[in-house]
Amino acid sequence: MQKGMFNLSHVSAGFTAVLVGYTSSVVIIIQAATAAGATSSQIESWLLALGLAMGFTSIAFSWYFKKPILTAWSTPGAAMLVAAVGQYEVSVVLGAFVISGLLIVLTGLISPLSKALANIPPQLATAMLGAILLSFCVKTFSPVMTDPIIFFCMFAAFLAGKRFLPQYTMAILLLVGIVYSVISGAFDNQNIDLTFARPEWITPSFSIAAMINLSFPLYIITMLSQNLPGIAMMRSHSYEVPVKPLLLGSGLANILFAPIGGFSVNLAAISAAICMNKEVDEDPAQRYRAVIWAGIFYLIAGVWATTVVATFLALPKEVTQILAGLALLGTLLMCFQTAFKEENIRESALYTFLITLSGVTFLGVGSVVWGLVVGLLHLHFIAKKV
Template identity: 40%
Template structure:
């Protein structure tokens, strides 16, 4: 059966937006937790393959436009996570833990209920606290390296006035020009054009569970998986959530040893696949997700080339690109965190604690933010009831 032409074009656009709007954040997050350029390229490739193949399987199986992504909020969390004592091997164990928890959430209804019982405002506040330090980098770069930062920020802003979906891909093109000019348009691909898999043996530790695995699972469930299911339902599609979570959780576990962080259900690209612009007939829209999955896999094969270009970038270019890519996510999370008056104080505590970057008793700021915010939420909720 051939896919309709309209779904082919939609799927290609979805893949371009989904990949090029967030791959700088993936590379930055992996580097922050100790990945070498080769490990980061492998992680990017397997993250793309995981979301591509999972999207193809789920869309073909459910006949619904189920779109899959890597966890952009999750890799943003990695970017502010303190480097583990044993480096990337410990982070990989955290990736596996997050994947196992997602798989269990799909298989075990009580666990999924427990996770979804966490107030969305606190999860969004934690995410906003994670993002704030990353979103200020473009503006710091404007002061420190204006010749490289200004073209990226200006392109992002101007393109966003035309179409917000293409603001970040346009900024990527501007960044490529900046990197090309800085290197005389001569960037050696020492690792080759295609990407070589790099297997990393995980190093189990309690710190990896508490600082990477658990926060990565929570932020991905609250800001990606749950909204992704809600988006599909808003367009009239109602696939059973548990198999969807099981597939993306299983994909995360299988690809984590090759450096890939969490795989999850998508929200924004799911809306692109599920809306009438994808195809007038709702029964045909699943093809858009299948085509997008195939293009994701193709992009993943060239992850080494993408990583080589990123490694050749002048200082703060990648941080600037990641920062502008996350501004929209920050706006949405901050708005959702502070929207409800009843939860506003707890959300503020969560946000400020996370943004502080504090580390105490081996626990990261994101963990403390959720714990302290949760404590304030419980106390204030009980006081309102009495």
């Protein structure tokens, strides 16, 4: 019974991993799709695509390799998309997703490419990421002027959750937000049913500008903030990581699901740890079963994406702002700690941070790319000379 598929600790760990992943960032995915001009049915398709892609890859990887290999979407990548997709048609945005997936496949096939990516200083990568996340975190506090009651209720719930039930903080925060929204009448005219989501195919189209400003940043962010930490997380729990097959598989999943909205499938890091500790199973060789359950819950969440989307779209703007901002606070803090930790690279990281934050576009290239480029140039030609 201990090694059976219906072990309660496996089921609960898998459910918790999915719950943490969804409650912490699904609102950001919806914001990204909305910014791209997606309709409500297309947003449902995005979440269906992500649920299916993450579910199938988590189950397939874990079953085949007999290791707890959990995949997830890229929350930082979605945050980048919120700010960057507005100037492109939906079909072009989906084309950028295809190219990002292709770059991940090539990274798995071409060793020098993966080595070059690994050689990008983490200080510059996290400075770039921190600039992207900062605007979300700052908006957390805007509702104190428009709806102070919900702000103080949710902020108090957040602090209490961090103190007493840190693993479920975002779930508690979401529950408080939904309860307040119901009491305030936000759901009065909403028809939310448990109906199945349907995929909505949009043939991807491609543009050089979108490849530069969407595909390349999404690829860099996904690799540096998701895949590499995910690999490190598995190794920290003494699991050998089949890196190339995982990059090939996740990259192909990105390409296959992009036409219905699958923007990113990558290795999970924080949520994956939930399925790797001793509480899941004393035998490390059996912990992969928890990820298989997580994959099943991913599939269920994807199939019911219609309900998920309807619920989050009905929430007041203040609630979604608070959810998104507080969900990213921990990641933002990690970015600042990493970016400005070492004195000899601190100034280069600062240029990367400020240029990315500026939102400027020059020669058709956006600030995310320019921030990383200028930071790298400063590091190699100025900082190292000092």
